[in-house]
Amino acid sequence: MTAIANTSYVTYELRGDVAHIGLNRPEKRNAISDAFVEAIAATVARAESEAKAAVIFGHGNHFCAGLDLAEHMKKTPIEGVRGSRRWHEIFAKIEHGTIPYISALHGAVIGGGLELAASTHIRVADRTTFFALPEGQRGIFVGGGGSVRVARLTGTARMMDMMLTGRVLSVEEGERSNLAQYVVEKGEARDKAHELAKAAASNAEISNYAIINALPRIQDMAKEDGLFVESFMASFTATSPEAEERLRAFLEKRAERLKIPGQN
Structure with a gap:
């Protein structure tokens, strides 16, 4: 049986034992604001309570373009620290939760979007996907766990290259850098992620x-x-x-x- 729920920022659908969590701010390329990250927290908690695996995907043309910079630039330093630590707390609930999470990637997987993807256990990218960490060019630093999670996936040297030079990785380069474990054709990432999540859900x-x-x-x-x-x-x-x-x-x-x- 399938149950579907929607919030202003996140959609939630239960397909059998697999929860589908959809980032739903396509007009902003799914940029994550404070309210958005709280909506992610709520849907992750729901998935943990009723699913055996979950898929995280993005509505629209992109998975996630990262932090909502318009909101971020208005924060005081201590507000920025508190916001970063809240991202850490919520993304840790994904990485160290009770069920496997598979992310279905397409379009932009940038900054905080890459940090979110890095907190999932398996990443599936379609051929429209590209990866970037433009924080250096924006005058800021990663704050959603990237210095730990992304660096562990790619190695510090590759992450440093991306941040210092603004290098954008194609989906093929992302796969070679361990940012994706599967590459599929355009529009097929969510289906492949569901297939993998269903297999994981059948485990003990x-x-x-x-x-x-x-x-x-x-x-x-x-x-x-x-x-x-x-x-x-x-x-x-x-x-x-x-x-x-x-x-x-x-x-x-x-x-x-x-x-x-x-x-x-």
């Missing part, structure tokens, strides 16, 4: 939680600390009732086998 919920929460944290640890945590996660997930049933189904040849590329 405890496994999904471990993947999206343990893996990033293990990367922050020393090697031996990471391996230690891995052992606990492996043991904890394997002893769940759902894991026991899924493993038994595999051993009894009742589970679907891996699909090898190029083979039927």
Whole structure:
């Protein structure tokens, strides 16, 4: 059953176990204001309560052109800090939530839009997509988590290049820079993202939680600390009732086998 809801900035649709969160300010290229980011927070909370995976996409010709600069330039320094920290809090709910998020990208994925995409777990881009971090040219600095999340995806050298020179990456360059894991034809990103989200939603919920929460944290640890945590996660997930049933189904040849590329 599909349920659809709309706010002034975000649309929400539940397709089976997959929530679709749509950025809905197309006249501003989905630029994110304070009210907009709060609408994202509300829809993410709803998705966490009733879905097993989610797709984030943009209405109109672009995914998201970033921060609403007209609103930002009116803020005092402390208001700017508070706004940035609120972005951090909300985007962390995506990155370290309880369900996987897949972003469907097209058109501009710029500044704060790239920071939002970087907080999702898988990124699908169609061939109209381009990536940029023009903060240096605007006289500002990233404030939505980009210095951590985007830098970890691309490497500091590539991110520094983008910010210092205003370099715009094509979708192919973005894929090579790990900003997208899938590239599809124009207009197909949302469908592909839904396909991936549906596959993720079929996993054991405890496994999904471990993947999206343990893996990033293990990367922050020393090697031996990471391996230690891995052992606990492996043991904890394997002893769940759902894991026991899924493993038994595999051993009894009742589970679907891996699909090898190029083979039927």
